[in-house]
Amino acid sequence: MKVFDLACEHDHRFEGWFASTQAFDEQLARGLVECPVCASRTVRRMPSAPRLNLSSAAGPRPETVQPAPGTVAAAMPTPQQLQALWMKMARHLAENTEDVGERFADEARRIHYEEAPERGIRGVATREQRAALEEEGIDVFSFPLPAAARETLQ
């Protein structure tokens, strides 16, 4: 494992850990090396000589202050995780709302004017219907259901 001191075009300094100098060159050429601060891919190696990381997995590495760019990226949710979260929300919404389908705007209005029991509803509304509801002070929000969720919800 080699640790390189890297800097992006905005002069953010960070460390990159690579299997070898060749691995670094390859990843850099393929645009895989990214600044953890600004996500710039214009990254250069700082002149300092690469250090060999000799510490084993058994011990802590106190000399490593900055996490490797890969570690930073892993801390952010992946598209899969986001989708899972989205699905979870979609399911939660589905379980706690009544599907009124195309009657959504009418039903939302009836609930607002207490002509129908207060409850969470979901359904479809056109842009015009939503705008009209908003003008009447009726809170609606749109939550595009992922196609996969729609299937499991039906």
Ligand SMILES: [Zn+2]
């Ligand atoms: Zn940067």
